[in-house]
Amino acid sequence: MTAGMSDETSILVDGEPRAAISVxxxxxxxxxxxxxxxxxxxxxxxxxxxxxxKLAADCGxxxxxxPASELWAADLQRLSAQRPDGVLKLMxxxxxxxxxxxxxxxxxPTRIALLAPxxxxxxxxxxxxxxxxxxxxxxxxxxxxxxVKHLNRLENVLARAEWNDPAIREGLLLAEDGRVIGGIxxxxxxxxxxxxxxxxxxxxGVAGVARARVLQAAAKRGLTVRExxxxxxxxxxxxxxxxxxxxxxxxxxxxxxxxxxPQTDMDALMREFLHG
Amino acid sequence: MTAGMSDETSILVDGEPRAAISVxxxxxxxxxxxxxxxxxxxxxxxxxxxxxxKLAADCGxxxxxxPASELWAADLQRLSAQRPDGVLKLMxxxxxxxxxxxxxxxxxPTRIALLAPxxxxxxxxxxxxxxxxxxxxxxxxxxxxxxVKHLNRLENVLARAEWNDPAIREGLLLAEDGRVIGGIxxxxxxxxxxxxxxxxxxxxGVAGVARARVLQAAAKRGLTVRExxxxxxxxxxxxxxxxxxxxxxxxxxxxxxxxxxPQTDMDALMREFLHG
Numbered sequence: 001m002t003a004g005m006s007d008e009t010s011i012l013v014d015g016e017p018r019a020a021i022s023v024x025x026x027x028x029x030x031x032x033x034x035x036x037x038x039x040x041x042x043x044x045x046x047x048x049x050x051x052x053x054k055l056a057a058d059c060g061x062x063x064x065x066x067p068a069s070e071l072w073a074a075d076l077q078r079l080s081a082q083r084p085d086g087v088l089k090l091m092x093x094x095x096x097x098x099x100x101x102x103x104x105x106x107x108x109p110t111r112i113a114l115l116a117p118x119x120x121x122x123x124x125x126x127x128x129x130x131x132x133x134x135x136x137x138x139x140x141x142x143x144x145x146x147x148v149k150h151l152n153r154l155e156n157v158l159a160r161a162e163w164n165d166p167a168i169r170e171g172l173l174l175a176e177d178g179r180v181i182g183g184i185x186x187x188x189x190x191x192x193x194x195x196x197x198x199x200x201x202x203x204x205g206v207a208g209v210a211r212a213r214v215l216q217a218a219a220k221r222g223l224t225v226r227e228x229x230x231x232x233x234x235x236x237x238x239x240x241x242x243x244x245x246x247x248x249x250x251x252x253x254x255x256x257x258x259x260x261x262p263q264t265d266m267d268a269l270m271r272e273f274l275h276g
Numbered sequence: 277m278t279a280g281m282s283d284e285t286s287i288l289v290d291g292e293p294r295a296a297i298s299v300x301x302x303x304x305x306x307x308x309x310x311x312x313x314x315x316x317x318x319x320x321x322x323x324x325x326x327x328x329x330k331l332a333a334d335c336g337x338x339x340x341x342x343p344a345s346e347l348w349a350a351d352l353q354r355l356s357a358q359r360p361d362g363v364l365k366l367m368x369x370x371x372x373x374x375x376x377x378x379x380x381x382x383x384x385p386t387r388i389a390l391l392a393p394x395x396x397x398x399x400x401x402x403x404x405x406x407x408x409x410x411x412x413x414x415x416x417x418x419x420x421x422x423x424v425k426h427l428n429r430l431e432n433v434l435a436r437a438e439w440n441d442p443a444i445r446e447g448l449l450l451a452e453d454g455r456v457i458g459g460i461x462x463x464x465x466x467x468x469x470x471x472x473x474x475x476x477x478x479x480x481g482v483a484g485v486a487r488a489r490v491l492q493a494a495a496k497r498g499l500t501v502r503e504x505x506x507x508x509x510x511x512x513x514x515x516x517x518x519x520x521x522x523x524x525x526x527x528x529x530x531x532x533x534x535x536x537x538p539q540t541d542m543d544a545l546m547r548e549f550l551h552g
Contacts, residue, residue, distance in 0.1 A: 009300065009302075009311050011299050013299065018297035018299075019298055019299055019300070020297060020298055020299060021293055021297065021299055021304065022294060022295055022296055023287050023289065023294075023296060023297055023388055023390060024285065024295070025304070026285075026298065026433075027304050028301070028303050028304045028367075028369075028427070029427070029429075030307075030390035030427065030428075030429035030430065030433050031306075031307030031428050031429060032429070032430060049470075061438060062430070062433075062434070077402055087375065091304075093304075094433075098393055099363065099395065100395075100436070100461070101429065101432045101433050101435075101436035101460055101461060102436045102437065103433060103437050104426070111300055114299060114300075116375055117304070119375065121377075125468050137420055140416035140417050140418035140421075141416050141452065142431065143419065144413055144434055145416075145430060145431075145434075150305050151304070151305070151306065151307055151430075152306075152428035153305075153306035153307060153308070153377065153428070153430070154306065154307055154308060154338070154421060154426055154427075154428045154507050155418065155420075155421075156306065156377045157302075157306050157338075157370075157379060158338070158377070158420055158421075159377075160376070160377035160378045160460075161339060161378065176281075176417065178539050184377055185376070185377060193548055204416075205280045264319055
């Protein structure tokens with residue numbers, strides 16, 4: 001073990017094997033930070049450059065100084081030596097400041113990298129698709145934080161606490177006005193009347209790297225692909241629904257309540273975009 | 277020093293002198309926790325019972341098991357032996373869980389108590405009042421979290437980052453529809469046409485202990501006191517405006533932009549409610 005550990009998780013804090021951070025870190029005090037979750041596969045971090053770019057962009061949204069790519073690359077190298085496959089999590093917090101909400105002028109951000117085993121998910125989730133539900137919790141509107149994967153995730157926690165049935169793999173989150181925003185840990189795509197659509201995320205939600213890759217790949221293929229408002233009724237009426245994130249890449253939604261979606265031709269293409 | 281320390285801050289984690297918590301703690305991962313800020317004065321924690329009751333209520337809102345009062349009392353005793361006056365912060369997080377948003381079934385909450393020196397605020401803030409501004413950031417509506425002092429405080433951080441002028445002591449936070457909700461670290465009261473009013477906090481904002489004490493004390497005195505929607509115009513038109521929290525107790529607002537409020541008879545009464 002190079003790194004601080006808890007069970008099978010290896011942790012680096014500012015490049016050092018350490019499993020703890022200061023209680024005074026603003027990441028704990030206020031959730032003042034951002035993170036990324038990505039997949040380590042055969043020693044390679046999937047979509048690494050995309051993740052570093054998004055991490056830097058999210059840091060920018062909060063006025064955080066993002067640690068340099070070389071530092072993350074060094075962390076990756078050190079962690080991947082422990083285990084070739086796993087879930088990699090990168091976090092940046094604003095570090096330790098004086099008491100109070102005001103961000104310190106010369107904050108030294110805290111850089112955290114951790115590697116955990118991949119979840120034990122059955123292959124059927126990719127082969128047959130997943131069942132989802134609609135969460136009761138509605139996401140609050142906050143344009144200043146929309147799209148950013150920040151450390152204020154109580155909405156996700158409360159939404160995920162709504163059910164225990166392991167057969168339901170994901171919960172859909174709606175905005176207050178009923179628009180579908182995404183899954184608790186995923187983005188949503190639908191295929192409807194020949195168009196590939198995903199919710200716009202100007203008000204709330206997290207804009208994931210897998211989502212961006214689908215948008216780019218589809219456009220490159222000449223497909224009509226748009227960010228648009230999607231009501232729950234529109235989703236239910238769609239020909240196909242998918243969930244995307246960097247860990248699962250792509251899951252087809254097969255069931256939501258009484259609605260069952262059969263497989264369509266689009267699946268192979270979506271898979272190509274994210275598994276290709 | 278009994279406790280883990282950084283500068284002059286003494287820290288207890290689960291009753292032990294320790295300045296660090298696990299990177300895997302859900303308090304850091306998701307802001308999955310709640311806190312209290314209170315005043316230690318001559319070895320006595322001001323409004324201690326109110327704070328413990330509110331901490332337990334806030335834990336209940338998140339489905340967290342709140343540590344027993346006796347544990348907090350032991351922490352208080354240990355910390356107050358270090359320093360008779362200061363800012364006391366109590367935090368409860370959901371502790372360490374498996375990966376992912378789902379709260380662990382048998383979570384062991386993390387209990388944190390820390391004591392820092394009181395801020396060096398001039399007496400004039402209490403004697404002459406304070407200047408405030410209106411923040412650009414609008415609070416998002418989230419009834420599931422409204423009123424709770426949880427660890428998801430990025431809205432407060434971003435709002436507090438809007439200005440650096442030390443002459444401006446507090447920023448007022450509005451809801452999206454323009455209602456005044458409170459200060460970044462305080463609650464707001466206004467006196468208008470013989471009524472004492474404070475914003476209702478069903479949608480957003482934090483319902484502080486000082487606010488609750490004013491509501492109780494005023495009602496006991498037979499004053500008309502109400503929780504109500506308050507627009508910025510209504511606040512500007514009010515006869516008097518105050519900020520309350522457990523650290524400052526009471527500051528009178530003396531200026532907001534061009535609007536200057538003279539002292540009124542109500543000040544003495546408000547002070548009696550919170551300093552009495």
